[in-house]
Amino acid sequence: MIRSLYIAAKDLKAEFRTKQMFNSMLIFSLLVLVVFSISFGDFLGDSSKVEKLAPGVLWVAFTFAGMLGLSRTFVMESENGCLEALKLCPVDRSAIYTGKVFSNLVIVFLMEIVTIPFFIVLFNYSLDSGTLLLLGLVLLLGTLGFIIVGTLLSALTLSTRTRELLLPVLLLPVLLPVLIPGVEATAGVLAGNGLSGISSELRLLAVYDLIFFAVSHLVFEYAISD
Amino acid sequence: MESAVSIRNLSKAFGKTPVLKNLDLDLKKGEFTVIFGPNGAGKTTLLKLIATLIEPGEGSVLIKGLDSAEEPEKARKEIGMLSHESYLYGDLTAEENLLFFGQMYGLGKQELETRATYLLKEVGLETRADERVSTFSRGMKQRLSIARALIHEPSILLLDEPYTGLDPKASSVFEQILKSPAFEASSKIMVSHDLERGFALCDRILVIKAGRIVYDGLKGDFSGFSEFKEECAPLLA
Structure with missing residues (x-):
């Protein structure tokens, strides 16, 4: 460890x-939010429509920026x-994977934390600290699932010439079990439902994270072997 | 005396293409062995097998008595590798690179700091310790690579075409470092295309052709090598 x-x-x-990766991701996620908020400008006064659209927009921004x-x-x-x-170091190869998951999680989650205030302003939300903490928990579990699978697939596509194209194609279908409960849980939190209202989605995210971390941990050595 | 590297009946194929065939070899402690051979002969594959970067198809590689397939992590502690690639992070400083790799080899903080300072001095980079590696010349990177390869005091140093991209001055500095007392104790195995430099450094010469050792000579008696000189002559071009 x-x-x-x-x-x-x-x-x-x-x-x-250098902040190369962080800045690119942050600017991309902010651009997505701005583009969507301009596109949905007519609906932003209607809270029922915003509640349906905004969680999906947030996850689209985070997913593609994360990629x-x-x-x-x-x-x-x-x-x-x-x-x-x-690979020459005297450590289990899975330690490389775990290290990459840690660093990716910190960078992507930090990008999300910086993006959230812009999301709140652009989509006219007013959230109390309890709701923000719950939103943070949903984002953390969802992002962890995204990073766990994405890091493994990033290693798998490393030696391909079209890795930037191949990664989203491989990653998005595998991410659906994260994105669906993630969007639903985010919608629940933004609608003011408490922890009990989103507990089933949180459980799904946690189980996904555990299963895919265990599997990725086991197969990573083969993903980076010559 | 226990061999530094002991190879028994070693074969390796990539897909259906055999690269090494039934190799048997013992490399003594402290010996400087240079491996020559044409491109595709299996030299780098042999080095990667010794480094535990790939697993043998058949046979075994023992590193100081440790089976590299069964105890790869223990075997890796004995190995330092220097390649034509620097194995260095450009966004980290010279010292940070050494400290990171030292940590990965399990060195304690105090020991690691002392060792990093000593090695930086040995390779003549003590004044550039806090500068990012991306600002270094190829020769400086290669000198730092030597320090990185030796940070955990390996007993076996693998050198994979270390002269690639070095100008004559950088090459001679590199040679002086290899010959210095700090690096003398380790066994060295070098794959090279440079016959002149190889002969100047080595205690033993091996020639590999089509996955087999076709020549094995010790310093002072390379008479049989002339038979393979034509084989190796195109390498000088």
């Missing part, structure tokens, strides 16, 4: 030194043969 944290710390240090970052996850490792250097 400690070696995974070293890998995550190294990735975060490199990322926040920008995920496609770059192993690029840093493939430059200068660093992935080979990691």
Whole structure:
């Protein structure tokens, strides 16, 4: 576990030194929100329509912005043969995967935290701190599922020439079990339902996260083998 | 005396293409072995098998008595690898790179800091320790790569065409570092296309052709090598 944290710390240090991935994702997610808020300008006064549209818009922004970052996850490792250097270290190969999941989760979740205030303003929401915390929990569980699968597929597509195209094609179908309960739970939170109102969606997200983390952990070694 | 690397009946194929065929080899501790051979002969595959980067198809590779397929993590602690690729993160500084890889090899904080400082001095980069690797020249990166490969004091150093992309000055600096007392203790196995430099450094020469060892000579008696010189001559071009 400690070696995974070293890998995550190294990735975060490199990322926040240049902020290339973070800035790209943030700008993309903000652009999506702005474009949708302009497109839905006529409906923004009608709270019932906003409640139906806004959760989907939020997840579209986060999913596609996250994919920008995920496609770059192993690029840093493939430059200068660093992935080979990691494979030479006396650690289980799955430690590399866990480290990447940690660092991706921090970067994507941070991007989401920065985006949320813009979402609240653009879609005319007024949320109390309890609702914000619950929204944070939904986003965390959903993002974790997205990162768990996305990191594995990013490793799988690393050696392909069309990885930026291939990743969304492979990832989106596998993400449906995250996106559907994620959008529903977000809609529930924004409608003012408490924890009890979204407990079934949260359970689904947690089970998805656990199952796919266990499977990805087991198969990662084969994903990066020559 | 226990061998640094002991290879028994080793075969490896990629798909249906055999790359190494029934190799048997013992490499002594402290020995500098240079492997020559034409492109596609299996030299780099052999190095990757010793490094535990790929698994043998048949046979075994023992690293200081440890079976690389059964105990790869223990075996990796004994190995340092230097390639034509730097294995360095451009967005991290020279020191950060060494500290990261040292942590991955399980070195303690105090020991790691001492070792990193010592190695940076040995490779002449102590004044550039806080600069990002992406700003370094190819020669500086290769010197830092040596320090990275040796951060955990490996007993076996694998060198995969380390002269690629180095100018003559950087190559001679690199050679001086390899010959210095700090790096003398480790066994070295180098794959190279550079016959002249290979002969100057080695204690032992191997020639691999089509997955088999066709020549094995020790320093002081390379007489049989002339038979393979024509084989290796195109490499000089």
